[in-house]
Amino acid sequence: MKLSFKKRIATYNLFAIATLTAIAFIVIYSVVYYTSYKHLDDDITTEKKEVFANLDWNDDQIIMNKMSEWEEAEHNQIEVNPTFIQIVDLNGNTLFKSINLQENHFLFNPKNTATVFYNATINKQKIRQGQFPVFNNNHKIIGQLTIGVSQQESYNVLHNLLIVLILTYITILFILYFIMSFVASKAIAPIHQLIHSASKINYTNINSRLPLPENQDEIHQLATTINQLLNRLENSFYQQKQFTSDASHEMQTPLAAIKGIIEVLLRKPRTAEQYEVKMKEVLRQTNRLSQLHDQLLQLARLESSVLKANYEQIVLQTIIEKSVQNHEILRVRNSIHINNIIPNEVLVLADPLLLEMILDNLISNAIKYNKTEGTVYISWNSEDKTLSVTDEGIGIEADKLPLLFNRFYRVDDSRNSQIPGNGIGLSIAKRLCEVQNILLIVKSIIHQGTTFQLQFPS
Template identity: 30%
Template sequence: MGSYLSLTTRLSLTFSIAMLAVWGLVSVVLMQSLEHHFARQDETDLQSKIVITKNFISTQLQHHDPSWSELETGLNKMLSGHGGYYLLIKDSQGRVLASTNATNGQQPGMSRAAPDETSLPLHESWTEDGIRYRSITEPVFLAPALAKPDAANPVWIRVALDTSYHQHFIDEIKTGLAWLTGGIALISVLLGWFASHSGLKPLRSLASLSSRVTANKLDHRLSLADAPSELHAPIQTFNDMLDRLENSFQRLTAFSSDIAHELRTPVNSLMMQTQVALAHPRESEDYREALYANLETAERLARMISEMLFLAKSEQGQLAMQLEPLMLADELDELIEFFEPLACEQAVRLQRQGNARLLADKSMLQRAFSNLLTNAIRYTPKQGEVHIAIASNHTGTTVEITNPGLNIPPEEWPRLFDRFYRADSARQPVTEGTGLGLAITKAIITAHDGTISVHSNEQETCFSVWFPHTDSR
């Protein structure tokens, strides 16, 4: 596998690249602004020199009729204090009439031809011998004496400027920007590392906490107070996961203890009955009675194991259901008929009202309501009545099984559906149940996307089962 950069390194590099990109954009804009500023300044200066030259020539022509050599001498004196400027005057045939600041008789751009009349004034920029020049060329119509032999043809005045001073200034700025860019790169890397290292501290705490979490230490939690808002969601999710794990381990521990307690009683009963039967020689009828007692205990063990396997499958989502349309009234009436002898024995009346259509697994649904009816009949006092109400609306179907009896405290309501749990106030001196009935009922209702809840007071206890409509599931 290839190596991967750490999250801190990635964030540091990303922060540095972003900083350098912003700084690079600012530098480009700054340099372009300087170039534009100096270009405008140079054009203004060149234009002013064109105007000065025109005024000088016009003034000289007003007083006398000078030659081009005299005008060149005067122009040299006029521009003597302006370093970096070059003046060149040509006629329409390209002959040099006058020039100033020439070196060895040459000026920058001397070889350039006279411009066309279609692009006036002509602004030029070029580099010669490593020096960048800017120039402006304009035509001037002079008096016939100076414009011989054709007074209608103009002379061309070109003023060029050596921009070395500006270029040196720009080069110094570029050098400074280069050093500053290096410094910013280093600072941005350090700041990016510090920011990412500090910002990712909760993640390191998360990793440290994860390493400390064991089956015996599930009470650790991360604090949201010192964490950035971006990490609140994953930290809260991690804490919620620990809550669920802690709750699951507590339930698993309690379940292990309960199952050991529940299995110990029938196993001890089997051992004791067998030891008693084998202690002394007995008649065959005595052995038969001992075997029947052992068979009854074994059947209870098999039923308990079967119910635990059913719960295990339901928790894994492996229940194989065969859904079919059912009329709840018919199914519950069938169960009422089945439980009628038990109800008569307990002097309890069973009553149903309402009806609804439901798509469900017939055998599982009957098993769930059988457990509820068994508990309702068992804990209803003599001459009491178990009431079954079916109601349906636009959200779903509700089945309520209500029976009078002892009050179950509200703090015990959620635990009634735990495996092997029995509310103390609801216990009878002798019970044949395994403590798994309500847990199985909840598993079946949940497999049908339904919910089950309980409400109890001094007068009655009501188990309410809700199923969503078929088209909404």
């Protein structure tokens, strides 16, 4: 059976208190039980000393002296605090028994060699008995002495105490259950409030947050954690909306250009040269769409899957030369010089494929956004294991640096309109760096250039 959270709290607390109460009641009953029987056993022991004082023996025979001492009232009556005495020899023959035993006999262990106490019944009266071996001068057992006293009063006290404890225990559990249920209801009231508030949050009011309880407890921490989750979801939600809007805008531009070109071509016949020029423009816009498609697909794969880096010791110079060679045509077209001063012995721990993709983006940007006849500087700092890629472009304003890694973000759209790209490359590079625990840092000075740094883990 599945219990609600409130009932589980009440049940667990009830079980804990019930266990402690049961232990306390058992201890109380045990103390009273021990005290009651210890008092009876002490009385029996005292009586034993008096009886032994009236006994004598001759070898294996027990001789009873001072018979008048044994005619006391306590040995004659049964109803009021009687004391019962029985003496037997080695053969089990009764040598003496008090008058109040009448026709009854105590059961005894003929092989008993030490003092023992036990309970018995005489004429429906509960008796506490003590059996003592009788020794002669040679320390040989020559008989058994059994003394009994009424334990009816102790039994009644213990019996009544047991009934009271059981009834009290049941009553306490019954009352505690309702108290615990009430306390549990009060304890989880803030949780119900959180559930009620959370159930009202959807995409139309995703900026809503859960109310924080006054007490700085675990429920407060839960509400705070959920609010932090909502913050991340809200950011992701708006990023997705912005992503959709930006992607639509980026696709709309080349599509509109292609549509305009085709409409112009269809208005009247054109010369072959005119058709060739227009078709080259269509091809350029188509390539732009194709590049956008590939980057969007790559970005979607990076964000939707759990990437795992296959770490290897990589010669950094080799992979940088490969990335530079990948952009040789672009470098030559823009008249850019490459100043690569990475020592040949530098090794880094990274995924070769992912690192090459990162360097492709950084070197490509350094070439595209550099000044004419500018230089791209590639250097290595061995102290903090940092690779730097620096260009001599016009730089980026400080307040725009945090936006560089946002998807589709491009600084100074008017200036960048003639530079191919969609503003996704740095987002991809950032994601690939996170997978490899590489810190990607950007620094820029207006009219001097921009530096991207890759700080590798130690």
